[in-house]
Amino acid sequence: MRVRGEWPNPVALRRGWSRAVARPWNRSRSDAHMRLVRGSPAFLTAAAETVLGLGASAVVSPPLMAGAQPLWRAAGFHPYVELTLLRTPVNGEHPGAGGVRMLGDNAWARVIEIDASAFGPMWKADLPALVEALRSTSDSALLGLDDPNARTLAGYAIAACAGGTGYLQRLAVDPAFQRRGLGRVLTRAAHNWARRRGAQTMILNTKPDNAGALALYQSEGYAVLPERLQLLRYPDALS
Secondary structure, three states: OEEEOOOOOOEEEEEOOEEEEEEEEEOOEEEEEEEEEEOOHHHHHHHHHHHHHHOOOOEEOOOEOHHHHHHHHHOOOEEEEEEEEEEEEOOOOOOOOOOEEEOOHHHHHHHHHHHHHHHHHHHOOOHHHHHHHHOOOOEEEEEEEEEOOOOEEEEEEEEEEEOOEEEEEEEEEOHHHOOOOHHHHHHHHHHHHHHHOOOOEEEEEEOOOOHHHHHHHHHOOOEEOOOOEEEEEEOOOOO
């Protein structure tokens, strides 16, 4: 197995034609996140074992639909966390999205701070994870919303668009500025951004027990889909 990069920074793993990339889950946890670019179950198992050898305590897959899971399960990955999947049609421009602006690279430090405050040690995203979300498609945007009184960035959203589908990849509001409707404004701004790029559908996911987020998205027209996404883990969480 050829490894390019130095853990705990993101690494690329290769064996012949097969390739995977891995990064730390975040700086508070020793788990790794792995994305398979191409390869067989045997390669995926070998890549996971390699990452464990680099110091990770476990390897976690991206959120996977049921149809994408057999290869990972054949590699020895087991169900770990479920996520609720939601979808809404993109029919028109949503009002009430004013004040949202495009963010540049100089905003990353504050975005990371907001994310950590909003999601906590388990689910916070460090810079590699946020950049990965932003680069998930060739057309994406980092959107921000300032608090007019504090004159600081209060929340952000990562939106992406590909093939007529928009994705709300990530959204967080600093807890100090929550319950002011900023999450709703960012949700609408992401919807409008995707619409202008030809999206006909908007998709997002969240934890099933995140009642506040579910209530917000459903009030914005999102419907919960019957199929859930799953994160798979290697080795089994019980082993």
